[in-house]
Amino acid sequence: MAERCAVIGVGQTKCASKRLDVSVAGLVREAALRALDDAGLTFADIDAVVIGKAPDMFEGVMMPELYLAPALGAVGKPMLRVHTAGSVGGSTALVAAHLVTAGIHQRVLTVAFEKQSDSDAMWALSVPQPFAAPLLAGAGGYFAPIIRAYMRRSGAPDHVGMKVAVKDRLHALKNPYAHLHLPDISMKVVEDSVVIWDPLHYLESCPSSDGAAAMVLGSEQAAAASQAATGRRPAWVHGMAMRSEPTMFAGRDQVNPQAGRDCAADVYRQAGVTKPRADFDCAEVYVPFSWYEPMWLENLGFCEEGQGWRLTDEGATSMDGGDIPWNCSGGVLSSNPIGASGMLRFLEVALQVRGEAGEHQVDGVRRALGQAYGGGSQFFAMWVLGTEKP
Amino acid sequence: MADRPGSDQVTTLDTPIRLDYHFSAGAAATPYLRGLAEGKFVGQRCPVCRKVYIPPRGSCPTDGVATEGAEVLADKGTVTTYCVVNVPFAGQSIEIPYICAQVLLDGADISFMSLIQEIPADQVRMGLRVEAVWVPPEERGPTLASVEYFRPNGEPDADYDSYKAYL
Numbered sequence: 142m143a144e145r146c147a148v149i150g151v152g153q154t155k156c157a158s159k160r161l162d163v164s165v166a167g168l169v170r171e172a173a174l175r176a177l178d179d180a181g182l183t184f185a186d187i188d189a190v191v192i193g194k195a196p197d198m199f200e201g202v203m204m205p206e207l208y209l210a211p212a213l214g215a216v217g218k219p220m221l222r223v224h225t226a227g228s229v230g231g232s233t234a235l236v237a238a239h240l241v242t243a244g245i246h247q248r249v250l251t252v253a254f255e256k257q258s259d260s261d262a263m264w265a266l267s268v269p270q271p272f273a274a275p276l277l278a279g280a281g282g283y284f285a286p287i288i289r290a291y292m293r294r295s296g297a298p299d300h301v302g303m304k305v306a307v308k309d310r311l312h313a314l315k316n317p318y319a320h321l322h323l324p325d326i327s328m329k330v331v332e333d334s335v336v337i338w339d340p341l342h343y344l345e346s347c348p349s350s351d352g353a354a355a356m357v358l359g360s361e362q363a364a365a366a367s368q369a370a371t372g373r374r375p376a377w378v379h380g381m382a383m384r385s386e387p388t389m390f391a392g393r394d395q396v397n398p399q400a401g402r403d404c405a406a407d408v409y410r411q412a413g414v415t416k417p418r419a420d421f422d423c424a425e426v427y428v429p430f431s432w433y434e435p436m437w438l439e440n441l442g443f444c445e446e447g448q449g450w451r452l453t454d455e456g457a458t459s460m461d462g463g464d465i466p467w468n469c470s471g472g473v474l475s476s477n478p479i480g481a482s483g484m485l486r487f488l489e490v491a492l493q494v495r496g497e498a499g500e501h502q503v504d505g506v507r508r509a510l511g512q513a514y515g516g517g518s519q520f521f522a523m524w525v526l527g528t529e530k531p
Numbered sequence: 532m533a534d535r536p537g538s539d540q541v542t543t544l545d546t547p548i549r550l551d552y553h554f555s556a557g558a559a560a561t562p563y564l565r566g567l568a569e570g571k572f573v574g575q576r577c578p579v580c581r582k583v584y585i586p587p588r589g590s591c592p593t594d595g596v597a598t599e600g601a602e603v604l605a606d607k608g609t610v611t612t613y614c615v616v617n618v619p620f621a622g623q624s625i626e627i628p629y630i631c632a633q634v635l636l637d638g639a640d641i642s643f644m645s646l647i648q649e650i651p652a653d654q655v656r657m658g659l660r661v662e663a664v665w666v667p668p669e670e671r672g673p674t675l676a677s678v679e680y681f682r683p684n685g686e687p688d689a690d691y692d693s694y695k696a697y698l
């Protein structure tokens with residue numbers, strides 16, 4: 142990295158099934174204004190806007206960024222749209238950060254959103270194609286067979302997925318912005334919920350949410366100015382990486398994709414991380430279906446392959462006594478505004494590193510990992526943030 | 532429709548739209564789709580790694596070269612993994628619950644998503660051997676709808692080691 146870059150402001154909306162009180166423009170503006178306020182800035186201080194969302198069919202509006210420019214103060218300024226399916230919130234933040242590390246801009250506003258209530262994502266994900274049978278039933282229908290393959294390969298006991306479903310919902314109770322607040326959640330409640338994509342129960346799946354996330358990324362100079370104005374410290378970018386691979390190729394490891402392993406290796410090398418479980422104080426990882434926690438524990442090198450479920454089962458990823466808490470915000474299992482979900486992972490680690498996560502703050506966070514994945518696990522985006530200047 | 536209590540303001544409305552389009556199959560998918568109309572699975576082989584792709588997409592992503600030929604595959608194979616779909620959604624054309632499986636045809640190097648029937652959902656398993664059930668010849672066309680579904684073919688289950696590299 143040429144220039145240093147830091148997160149100097151964050152803003153998010155409360156996730157909900159239907160935000161009928163705002164349009165898409167109102168939703169993204171709400172998150173953007175909160176991020177600017179957090180950084181002690183206004184739209185006038187921003188040099189460029191980088192925006193991301195999942196596929197346009199999810200709202201039925203093509204290239205919505207064009208009409209969102211006025212709501213985001215971007216008229217007459219550079220504005221860039223990023224497309225990487227569900228990982229897009231992470232990729233969008235990385236594109237914005239690169240504009241700072243490249244020395245092009247001082248302050249970049251980055252925003253990601255989804256307003257699922259404007260259309261029907263299940264339908265948009267299940268459109269028939271002439272060369273395939275019309276069987277695909279949303280993202281769960283795609284990922285459930287891969288989860289079954291993981292269970293067979295690792296020999297994990299059936300209850301591990303339910304454990305993640307409970308743990309992330311307990312974490313969500315500490316996050317006022319989370320969509321699902323389920324105070325009565327328990328293994329029994331999850332087990333009694335409908336098995337909608339066998340082997341997945343309903344409560345092992347993410348909700349459909351409306352929501353937006355925004356961050357202001359700044360140079361070293363911009364970070365110093367914001368800290369002086371607000372008293373809030375920056376979260377420094379120690380590493381960032383993106384990788385992709387084709388969705389379908391012979392010999393592809395769908396359970397533990399090469400692109401994810403390569404992306405982690407790259408971001409760890411930049412940040413000087415050699416033992417992720419020990420080197421990170423917490424992580425926010427894209428887990429839309431319960432079993433993706435043990436799967437990504439392995440993919441991200443927090444343990445040996447085949448051992449991820451043991452960490453989950455032992456409670457290692459829980460805020461309640463675990464040594465490496467994952468998804469203290471409640472994660473994607475508790476809020477899924479698809480396009481914003483990746484950015485929420487990135488934003489939540491910024492909150493942790495800045496010591497501003499409120500009730501779901503982990504004590505003494507110095508370094509944390511944010512991860513997002515998307516599509517058929519073919520897009521990966523990661524960053525490492527720390528309290529110290531890199 | 533008024534969504535906010537105490538308000539007669541229109542805030543949302545459903546406006547269904549449709550889009551009809553012509554699909555140009557291209558050089559690789561054409562023999563595959565014509566094969567389906569004749570009750571055959573036709574794939575293509577990568578000239579470098581020799582792997583057989585079905586449906587063929589025209590190139591091998593690993594080697595970055597065009598796939599070649601017309602490999603006629605058996606219409607039977609192995610269920611590598613599966614899920615039971617029990618969720619209704621807009622546009623769904625199959626009655627729930629249904630079994631959505633990855634079927635690896637004998638001789639192919641990549642599986643594809645298929646419907647499994649003629650077996651109770653709780654008896655489906657990884658390694659199950661299955662065969663295609665084709666629609667009657669007069670109803671077949673250049674589409675995967677020519678395959679009604681797959682069903683167990685009575686062979687003993689495939690050994691996990693024989694398909695674990697395809698998961």
Ligand SMILES: [Zn+2]
Pocket residue numbers: 577578579580581582591592593594595
């Ligand atoms: Zn090849």
